[in-house]
Amino acid sequence: MTETDGGRGPEVSAPAQCRSDAPVLVLRNATKSFGAVRALIDGSIELYAGEAHALLGENGAGKSTMVKILGGVHHPDSGVLLLDGEPITLAGPSAARIAGIAIIYQEPTLFPDLSVAENIFMGRQPLRTGRRIDRKEMNEHVREICDRLGVKIDPDQAARGMSVADQQIVEIAKALSFNAKVIVMDEPTAALSAREVERLFDVVRTLRASGAAVLFISHRLEEVFEICQRITIMRDGAFVMSAPADEMNVDAIIHSMVGRDLETMFVKSGATVGAEVLRVERLTREGVFTDISFAVRAGEIVGLAGLVGAGRSEIARAIFGIDDYDAGKVFLNGDELQARSPTAAIAAGVGLVPEDRRQQGLVMDMAIDQNVALASLSRLERLGIIRRSAEQELAADWAVRLRLKYGRLKNPVATLSGGNQQKAVLAKWLARHPSLLIIDEPTRGIDVGTKAEVHRLLDELAGQGVAVLMISSELPEVLGMADRVLVLREGRLVAELDRAEADEASIMRAATGQLAGTPL
Amino acid sequence: MTIASAVGELAPAPRPAPTPGRVWDIVLRARELGILVVIFAVFGGTTIYNSSFASSASVQQLLAGASIYALLGVGETIVIITRNVDLSVGSVLGLSAYVVGEVFLHNPNFPVPLAFLVGIGVGVVCGVVNGAIVAVARVPSLVVTLGTLYLIRGVDALVVNGVQIDPSSIPGGFIGVGVNNILGVPWIFVITAVVVLVVGYAMRTFRSNRDLYAIGSNPAAAELAGVPVRKRVFWAFVFSGAIAGLGGALWLAQFATVASTAGSGYELIVVSGVVVGGVAIFGGSGTVLGAALGPLLLNTINQALVAARISAFWNQAIAGGLLIAAIAFDRFVSLRRERNLRLRRAARGA
CATH class of the missing domain: 3.40.50.300 (P-loop containing nucleotide triphosphate hydrolases)
Structure with missing residues (x-):
């Protein structure tokens, strides 16, 4: 078959007749x-x-x-x-x-x-007299199928506690x-x-x-x-x-x-790189990521690239203290982060803009100003009572600085567009003047115009000396914004690329394990 | 391109030793057995302290006292397995007991078996209301049945309206079911045991009942597997109502007198008993047998305290403690499994 998208990329055409029989399934356009x-x-x-x-x-x-x-x-x-x-x-x-x-x-x-056998036959269990489930027959069927697949799985075993691999076998x-x-x-x-x-x-x-x-x-x-x-x-x-x-x-x-044209929409002023802000040493969470060591310096944007499931967000969560880690250390501005909790990380000057804005970044039903003030409440309260006026003042200030487009600051944050919601999350952390900002998928689900604004913002932040750790699945974004790119593959750091040597092909090679001549 | 220097040059990061988790699988599966052991331990211990605890009269009282809770536990289990809850069972029991009593008040010769059917019928009506609101209108069952708990109690008070049902208006044959024994075993316990065995067998054996487990275990996957989720949930509530209705008739047979407060507070005792019996409060797992043994254990402890002349205050404290222990135990087991799974995977992936 030789369908192409009209010459946008390189065309490799298969022979017109590679098989004599007709396809089982065809999806077209x-x-x-x-x-x-x-x-x-x-x-x-x-x-x-x-x-x-x-x-x-x-x-x-x-x-x-x-x-x-x-x-x-x-x-x-x-x-x-x-x-x-x-x-x-x-x-x-x-x-x-x-x-x-x-x-x-x-x-x-x-x-x-439920058991493996029941998972396979739910709603279709073999029956014997009186419409009773024939467990013997059901287990026999499962054994038959397992034999055909050449695997050994106990039909009576509960699905809970099975490895993902075994669960996939059950699905098959x-x-x-x-x-x-x-x-x-x-x-x-x-x-x-x-x-x-x-x-x-x-x-x-x-x-x-x-x-x-x-x-x-x-x-x-x-x-x-x-x-x-x-x-x-x-x-x-x-x-x-x-x-x-x-x-x-x-x-x-x-x-x-x-194969796409490298977009030229990225602002990159190249700030002066200062002292080391974040240092991660041999961080390990069993089964998730292993032996991760890297550093981020003030004024630097470090991109964390890799495929979905490579452990990028999980590392961010561990640094921020959401998930515990089994081994390794995290240092902020030279001091080890002892307590592993978001509270400690925030106090040490870390902000985390999570991947899932709606679930983790914002309280959707709360007002815009309250969301923006959420991380700064200790500064805004007097005798334990939050001053509403201070909240509004803070939010109004940041709304201007980040050019937030909103109706009224008292409206629920859900009324904002995706890009402006992201700005609200950013405002929440920037109001604390963090020394390290971790941002996971900065422009996911954001329209092109606002995307550029978010990129400009990140660049400005770096210019002001903030250390930025940016996780992104969009390669143009990583290449356009990052001073250095760390590539993760299956929970391990497999490559560290300078801005000069990083390109789409080199990152993809590392992320997919195709490093030429390099044993991994 | 430089390969991160950490890779390959340094020794591998320290790795905690994996712990075997197989023992817990066995412990978890033997939940019913574990409760039986505890019941006998409490029973044996109390008998050493006070030998009259093992007398046949005392044992009969023990079994009869636990029967209605255990019976309601059967219906409650069916609902909880679907990741729902029925808090109205106590009120349904009260209404059913009163309606049956009222029937006898006006028809002293009303046939005894039919009287039980009347009780079940009252329960079915209440169950249909619960089930319809939960399954059709998709309102969370916790809220719906909390509402019907009060609503049915209110209807009950309205119907009772000061009219007292007393033993004189209830036929002896009916009361016999509540207080007599057969071969030394209380009738009411025999009825409960039969219901437990029949429903327990049915829950294992019929497709529609396995659907209930599927719904509670993973609702989204149940939809994908073509399980008629709403229909099953509706009938689960109807069944729980019917059982509560039967419980009401048995309650009348046991106590022979009804006030408008009959059965109030039962719902929480039943839910705790069921959870102690190993039914997961978030659905998907548990057996009817375990759900019946839970209330039996609570009642045994209750009676043991009386026999050991310990203040009744401890009764509720122990019931509460047991409930928390049961849930903490389940949580502990599942966390341990999760961790073991992660470690095993890490060990294999290395």
Whole structure:
């Protein structure tokens, strides 16, 4: 298949007839918007029986939206879905399942309290006389499926306490019990160890051999080449190219995934770098991140790059004292942060702008001024009573400084647009004059205009001597804003790049484990 | 490009030793057994102190006293398993007891089995109201049943309106169910045991009942699995109401007199008993047998204190302590498991 998005990227065309048989599933030109955000502009893919097909793209390329369309969770605004050549509309998740499409999400959706067998057969348990559940038969079925998959799982075991790998196997077993023709795996290996990945791949090979079409989403290119016969690449919500795996190489893939013009919208004045503000030494949280050491100096913006699930936000949470860590130390302005709590971190001059504004950054029902004043209350109270006038004064001051667009400061913060909500979160911390600002996905869900303002703000802050640790999945943002880039992969710091040597390809290589000639 | 110098050059970061977590799986599964052991321990200990505690009359009193709580616990469990709660059971019991008494007051020859059906019917009506508001209007059950707790109590007071039901107006055959024994075992205990066994079996055996566990364990996944969530929740409330209605009839048979306060405060005793019995307050797990044993344990402790001549004040304090201990235990077990899982994964991923 040779569909492309009209020459925006490099085209690698597959031979016109690479297989004689027709595809099991075809999605063509699917689009999906959420409000003003166009999550999917051109979702197209063809899946063949007995083939594992890799779907690749950066974070936010539209892969997950496409998966949810195949799973019947989202309904495409336009586009065609063909199953065995017949057009089909999926009314919901159960319709997708009946049609023979099974989705294995990154986080398995099991019943933690119930047994493996019941998880697989919920609502469809085999019956004996009197419509009673035949547990023997049910467990026998599970053993059969496990044998077919070549795995050993006790059907009576409760799902709670199983490893993510085993839970995925249960999900796959569920798909098999439905006789699914198409099995979609959304980043199944993200949380698995090397041995578990091997087992999963054996299972995938078994599925292929039995004639199922497998759609495999992964950021690890070596895995893609090991298991997949065909590769489709997406970028910015649109189909870029599709080709057999043996006609592709790592360079071509990364180029297709990234290949966009470097945006020139970033203001970067290059502040003078001062004393060390944050030093992290060998920070470890078992199973989440390991042996992380780095420093951020005053006036410096350090970008923390990596794929989703690489442990970026988790490190931020540990520094801020939300999550405990098992080993390592955090120093602020030379002093070790002893008490591991947000209160201690705030007192030491840290501010955290979290990834999820609505849930973690703001109290949505509270007024704008109250939200802005929230971190500064100890300064605003007199005899333990918060002075409303002081709150309003503080908020009004920062609203002007950050050019906040609002109706009245007394309105709930929920009335603000996404970008202005982000400014309100920033104002909350800036009012405390922090020495270190940790900002997680600074411009997620923000319109382009306000995005530039947030970037300008970060640059100004650095100019004033604030140390900024910026987590971002948007590579242009990292490259445009950061003085240094730290790249995380699977909970480990794998590369530290200077502004001069960092580019999209070098970051993506490190983040996906494709460092040429470097043993990891 | 420079590779971060920390990688590979220094020794690996210190790693806490993983602890095995298998023992706890077994402990958790044997919850019912654990409660039985505690019941017998309390019973044995008290008997050593006061041998009359093991007399047949004392044991009968123990079993009869726990029966209605245990019965209500069965209905409550079905609701709690779906991640809901029914706080109206005490009020439903009171209304049912009064309505049955009223029936006898006007028809002294009313057939005894039908009287029980009347009680169940009253409960079903109340359960339909609860279930409809929770499942159809999607109002949190805590609020709905807190409302119906007072509402039904108010209806009860209105209906009672000062009319006292006393033993003289209730047929002896009916009272016999509440106070007589069969082969030395109180009838009321036998009825409760039969309900526990039948419902316990049904909860294990039928698809629709496994749906209840699925709903409480992971509501979103239950929807994805095609479980008719609202329908199941509705019938769970109807069932709990029916059981509370049956409890009301048994209550009348046991005490032969009803005032408008009958059964008030039962809901909290029942919920605590059920939680002590190992039913997770957030749904998804627990058995009917455990839910029946919880109230039996509380009642055994209660009676033991009386036999040991310890102030009744301790009674409630111990019930409360036990409840907190049970929840703390569950929390402890789940935190431990979570940690073990993380460590095991880390060990394997290394």
